[in-house]
Amino acid sequence: MDRRELAGFLRSRRERIAPADVGLPSGPRRRTPGLRREEVAQLAFISTEYYTRLEQARGPHPSREVLAGLARALCLSDAERDHLHHLAGAPPGPPPGPSREVPQSILDFLRRLPHAAAIVLSATYEVIAWNDLAAALLEDFSALSRPERNLVRRAFLTPPGDDRLLYSLSDDGGFARTAARHLRAAAARYPDDPEVASVVGELLSGSPEFARLWASHDVRAGHTLRKTVHHPLIGPVTVDCDVLDITDRDQRVVIYTAEPGTRSEEALRLLSVIGTQRMDVPG
Structure with a gap:
C-alpha cells in the first residue's frame, strides 16, 4: 500500500x-x-x-x-x-458491472461517420453513445433518461402499436430475441451487479415473451440483419446493420448504412442535414 x-x-x-x-x-x-x-x-x-x-x-x-x-x-x-x-495494495478483480465508459477513440470514430448512423450499446443494451445521424434516424437519446435509452426494455415492455416500440424496425422480433440472449450472457458475467439484476427482474415480471426466452437458456449470437426503420417524417429507410465488439469494455458499436444509389441512401443524407429538427412545424 x-x-x-x-x-x-x-x-x-x-x-x-x-x-x-x-x-x-x-x-x-x-x-x-x-x-x-x-x-x-x-x-x-x-x-x-x-x-x-x-x-x-x-x-x-x-x-x-x-x-x-x-x-x-x-x-x-x-x-x-x-x-x-x-x-491500496489490492489488485483489482473483474469489474462489478458492465462498463458505461466509452473509449474516446470510439467517440471520435462515431463523429467521423457522416453518412452512417451509429450507436454504442452497453452489455445491458443501454445506448451509451451515438452520433448525430443516429439521433436523427432513431431518436434524440440525449432527451431520454437512462431507463428510456435501454433497447431491451423498449423491445419487451413497450405496448404493441406504441410509436416508441423500437422505432418501428421491420425485424423487432429478431432483435428482441437476440437482445434476450445477450442479456442472459451478461447476467452470467456480472452475477453480483444490482443494475443487471434489476433489468432482468423488471423484464421477467413485465414480459411473458421475455420470460419464455429467458427460460430457454439460449445464448447464441444473432446474425447481422438488414433492417427497415419507419421514420415518422421521411418514411421507410432500409439499412444494413453491422456490429463491432469493444471486447475490453463489453460494449457493441452498431452501425447503420444504406446501400449506395438507393432511396434509403438519399434519406440518410437528408437526415444528416436536418438532424433532429422537426420538418412538420409550420413556419
Whole structure:
C-alpha cells in the first residue's frame, strides 16, 4: 500500500468533482474546489474520520468494499478504479458491472461517420453513445433518461402499436430475441451487479415473451440483419446493420448504412442535414 500516492490521488480526484456532478448543492461558502471530505465520505458510506486519514496518508489498509465505495463516490473511470486498487495494495478483480465508459477513440470514430448512423450499446443494451445521424434516424437519446435509452426494455415492455416500440424496425422480433440472449450472457458475467439484476427482474415480471426466452437458456449470437426503420417524417429507410465488439469494455458499436444509389441512401443524407429538427412545424 502506497499511502502517500493514495492520499494524493484521492485528493486530486475529489477536487475535480463539482457538487452538482453528484447531485449536491454548491452552497455560497465553498472555499475549496470540488467536494468536501465529508461529502466524499457520505457518498462512499464511510466515516469522515476514516476518509480524512486516507487523504493524510495515515489510514489503514482499505477493504475492497471501501475501495468500491470510493470509486463510486469519486466517479472514477475504469482505469482510475484499477489505479486506486493498485495504490491500496489490492489488485483489482473483474469489474462489478458492465462498463458505461466509452473509449474516446470510439467517440471520435462515431463523429467521423457522416453518412452512417451509429450507436454504442452497453452489455445491458443501454445506448451509451451515438452520433448525430443516429439521433436523427432513431431518436434524440440525449432527451431520454437512462431507463428510456435501454433497447431491451423498449423491445419487451413497450405496448404493441406504441410509436416508441423500437422505432418501428421491420425485424423487432429478431432483435428482441437476440437482445434476450445477450442479456442472459451478461447476467452470467456480472452475477453480483444490482443494475443487471434489476433489468432482468423488471423484464421477467413485465414480459411473458421475455420470460419464455429467458427460460430457454439460449445464448447464441444473432446474425447481422438488414433492417427497415419507419421514420415518422421521411418514411421507410432500409439499412444494413453491422456490429463491432469493444471486447475490453463489453460494449457493441452498431452501425447503420444504406446501400449506395438507393432511396434509403438519399434519406440518410437528408437526415444528416436536418438532424433532429422537426420538418412538420409550420413556419
